[in-house]
Amino acid sequence: METGAQAREAIRAGRWTGPTAGLAPGYTQANLVILPKADAFDFLRFAVRNPKPCPVLDVTAPGSPHPDPLWAEGADLRTDLPRYRVYEHGGLTAEPADLLAWWRDDMVAFLLGCSFTFERALLAEGVPVRHLACGCNVPMYRTSRETRPAGCFHGPLVVSMRPIPADQVAKAVQITARYPSVHGAPVHIGDPAALGIGDLTRPDYGDPVPIQPGEVPVFWACGVTPQAVALASCIPLMITHAPGHMFITDRQDIELAG
DSSP: OOSHHHHHHHHHTTSOOSOOTTSSTTEEEEEEEEEEHHHHHHHHHHHHHOTTTOOEEEEOOTTOOOOOTTTOTTOOTTTSSSOEEEEETTEEEEOOSOOTTTOOTTEEEEEEEOGGGGHHHHHHTTOOOHHHHHTSOOOEEEEEEEOOOBTTBOOEEEEEEEEEEGGGHHHHHHHHHTOGGGTOSOSEESOGGGGTOOOTTSOSBSOOOOOOTTEEEEEEEOTTHHHHHHHHHTOSOEEEEOTTOOEEEEEEGGGGOO
């Protein structure tokens, strides 16, 4: 699976069902949020007010499951992610492998930037990415920081964490700051308690990763934030990707570098 199109084909056929970190290296991955048209404008307002966790890449027409061909030619957002989550009235109610039974003609889909996009750039500069080395999903945590509300949408910021050697933290900040459309620079470096995170070994989403002596936990805004918002806001219906199970586009990561 060397390209985004090949990865989507394998996912659609059920040949790939796991997290997508490291899949189709070099191709941009995206978070997914799907809402009824009645809630879509308020969510767009929410994303504009919270660009770090919710950088908007594309918005589909109501009823269309197809993103702009500039992002993914021939893609279908109902089938081209390994796993989805369905949130109803503040609860997680289903984790389907496709959305064929859930799709409605008033659905609007949002593609949001994903921090997987800048990981190749980190590796190219010699900065380790622990979850890739461990072959697992990135750890993600709900924080005590609140997002800026819009309409009915409100809730906590979610962050992803990568342990970085102390002498490479400045380099990691500089590299990721070049990617503002996929979360950009970190929102916090160091003490997790400052974000209200009590135990790094127990992420709210994804998998724990070891932190070696001399490493510093570095936290980036995360596109799973809308899922925490769905729970906090008791949205009647929101459909998302399952954490770490992203949509893979046809765009190259380097195209998103500022």
